[in-house]
Amino acid sequence: MARETEAIVDTARGHALPAPGHEPTLRASNRLAGVGAGIGLAAAVGIWLLSLLSFGGDLRSMSDLGLVSVLPPGVFVGAGLLVGSFCLTLWRLPTKTPLLAAHVLALILMLFGTPAVLEEVPRFTVTWRHIGLAEMVARTGTVRPDLDVYGNWPGFFIILGFLSRAAGMPSLLGLAEWASVIFNALYLAPLLLLYRALAVNPRLIWLAVWIFYSANWIAQDYLAPQAFGYLLYLTSLGLLMHAYPGTARRWGREGYVAWRRWAAPIVLILVLVAASVPVHQLTPVQLTISLAAVAVVSRGVPRALPIFLACTIAAWAVFMATAYLDGHLTNVISDVGKVGASVEEGVQERVAGSEGHLFVVRMRLALSCFIGLLAVAGCVRLLARGGTAAIDRRLIALALAPAVLPAIQSYGGEVGLRAFFFALPALAYFAASLFQLPGSSTSSLRVMAATAAVLLVILAGFAFARYGNEKADFFTHDEVRAFEYFYDVASPTSVLAVADSNSSWRFKQYEQHEYVVANRIEGWDEAVQTGEWDGFLALLAAEIYRADASSYVIVTRSAQDAIELIGNKPGSVDAFEQALRSSDRFRIVLENRDALVATLRKRS
């Protein structure tokens, strides 16, 4: 009787299992579909890879719409084929985990590996800084909390530094290029564990996984502490769901046998949540909120878990992050409760820039809203089919818990993006619940076609949203050579100034130099407005002059493109470059297609 009740609830949750005898029928009648799915998968990856390897275009010609504007058509054909092949596998074949897993791994490769194949060096200015921090840790065996915020939460850089030194890796550039693919592949296991604790229909699980990846445009999965923090976040929640299926456990003779089942994951969860604290500032806070939310709605989950994590966060802040909090505590506390300001900073201030960039920003908002709407519709469908019993309260808790974040921190205007990212696993599951999957009489080829269409729409949105800033995010060998030149000739006290912080810099000798961003020096705006650069160059020269060492200014293509993209005084970097060329204070020492290096002339 109990089993029957569970079956009814499972069916109502959209977890309907195929009717007895249905799977063999599928197997017999769809051998052709299996061959088709296999060929489709191979063809999709093959076409994608060949079109990227044979790419003859110039990434510098990219428009403000981002990578989409230069991608060869084969990439889109490959992605379309993969969607078709995945839906065919999902609808027309008996559930075969290896084939579905292969589709998802191919999706991860296509979505997150495209820049690694196409671009010359790792993308994102922050990636280069992270490489520099890891290099510093590997070389010196120290962290520097006094330098910047990274030194106060150095866990990820210590791991990277340890790995690179132990393995004798000369550089982390290769790892940085493929970091997004690696992290997303690592997210797969905890995602599956999380979803398997909620659903019994493997088709629903794999569709949710697919939606998670194709909606993950936030780009927090590069070589960064938050990417590793997110892995710990997903793993902790996955293990928690696995260890506590939602019913209260009783202690007794039978309980002792079961002890190992829940104690082992709890040991691992405790280690994981504690390990997230030195890695990143925001992730453990969200993990605490999510654990608390799950503990409130689920009787079996130990309520001491979020309390333990909150105490660990507080202890780390008090004992290990004082260097940062000394100067920033007021800023951190002042954000608490200001939801409106956080949202305004996160949304309104980002809707600015060139027309192409504005389109990209709107696509990001539209894609996020679309996923949110699909999730709400999925919830409504579950409610309509099975009432409140059809919805797992823990999943609702995981979807809503990140909404608390904007009330705590604006996080430099990024908190909305981060909240969406933290909610994405739950949103993707609810979105997947919207679709009528095989196993019931109402599922049909038309539903399959409609699902494929929705997945294609999400992928189209992803292409714009994820890689819409690529014009500024990608770097070239020539740009890196300019910075390599600086690191080769610089003395420890040399100062390096760049036109804009969007540069592939600080990947070496992180702690040894002083770094200056020219367009943050007072006088830049006035020089841009008036076109009179002499006064500004005098200010810049005074800022970077050191009696005992040469200092340098580097102007790069990516700095120019970043400023053009966000509409912050377009053409200003070009004007700055011209002023440097004609100035008698500076001397050009290196110039190539994408970069210019100038140094201060020696004072007589």
Next chain:
Amino acid sequence: MTSRGILWRWQVLVILLADLTLALALIGDPSVLRRVVVVAFLVICPGLCFVRLVGLRFELLADIAYSVTASLVIIGIIAGGTLYADAWSPEDVTNSLAALLIMIAAASAVTTSRGPGSAHQGRQQ
């Protein structure tokens, strides 16, 4: 493959990678092979031992993924400990870790080989 055979796999993998790591360190080989072996050892073996010893069991793919996550956490704890203790020496720590994991895996393998009813088998319940 018998259940005992499956149990043996992880011990063989750990001992193999740890031995290779130690051998390449002794030779002082700076090649790409050493990098691959040491990275593979560090990102798989500590976590695999931990996950197995606390008694977690998943599918093969999930086992590997959890081992990688747990390994990174363990490396973080060890590396952070040595860094804050002013004893930063990743090469020496890696070699010591390899030796330690060989012993743990070998001890586990011996316990497993005693057959059903042994202490190790009891822990797998």
